[in-house]
Amino acid sequence: MVTTIDEPRIRPEWLLGGAVTLLGAIIIIVVTLVLGAREDAPVITPVDATELTVGTCAEDLRQPHWVPKTITRAVVECPADISAGIGRTTAEDHLGTWISYPLDGPENEETFRGGPGLAWPEEEVRAGAYHPLSAITYVAYPGSAELSDELSGDNVTVETEDLAGSGGTVRVTRVDNNGFGPVRLEWSDDAGSYLLLSTIGRTPTGNAGPTMAELLRIADSVAADDE
């Protein structure tokens, strides 16, 4: 008697199904990894804004202790850097130290694509679609008690505002173009004089830049925790 034992056969449809399943699994893993890598790093807002300048020449400078949550970094320019940029024409000890705080968020991003020209559609230009990155600039002039010359003009308002926390006052200069335009806050104390500058910008979807309340709070925080 001859017994025929059928060897187990791998049916082609099983092979095809396994390959498709394996390929699907690989695709899912790869896509997950790629998307995971592209996710923004968690935004860590410092408890004290002075942490943003640790390790720079502004580390010991009198500076804001508070900034809006949409600010996660600061760019510091030291007097030596500025002096080098203008050909060392003036003494470094009279130059201010600059801290620039870029604001996050789509409305604050720079939207220029190439230089200005006819490739920029007229309607989009008129709507404010082409705008720079929003930032708040803080400049400290240690050892100076003076403020810059007061600006004037039909669209300029100059007012004095009290700072609730520190008890000081600031000179607020606004170029008020229908609620938009540059804002300057300037003040001095026994250690120096200071300037905060930003622009409340008009974009197609609303406003770019900080609010007046935020700028005043930043100025107020400079004197916080002074000993």
Add this chain to the structure above:
Amino acid sequence: MPTTRTWLQAGGGTVVAALIIAAVAQAMNSSAMWVSNDPVGECGQTSGGAVVAAQNVLSAGTGLKPVDGLWDAESEVATKAFQAYNGLPVNGCVDTGTWVTMRALMVSLCDPEFECRGPDHRVRYAAPDGAREAYFADNDCDWGSYVLPGVARSPVPSNKVMALSRDAVTEIECEG
């Protein structure tokens, strides 16, 4: 009783004094406030020192290149973008409101009680790849533009202070 001649002398003296005061006030305003510039663009000057100044601010604010003191279509588009973002009427003309807005963006490099030498004010915009800057000088006689290499193009030289109020592109000379 004052005679007619006395009245005429008094009136003439008053008019002359008023004219002198007005001239001094105008001179102080134009040198210190940087708002009395002539319009630049299709509505005004299309070449010269004022055009250099406007283009210098626009280079920082919008990335306009080059700064050559000659008004063109790119300069007008840059002006419109600057005006729109700052809430100004969008007309492509650097008029008084636009000049004042540009002036408010300038920050002194030195402490305000110290007289810097060379470029002493700056307009600075943060940018994704660093920053765009334009420098100016507030000399005793006039404001001047200081254009960076890579942005300036002949007849505007880089790293020289160019007079803002001259019709032609000219290096600043306070002695004159």
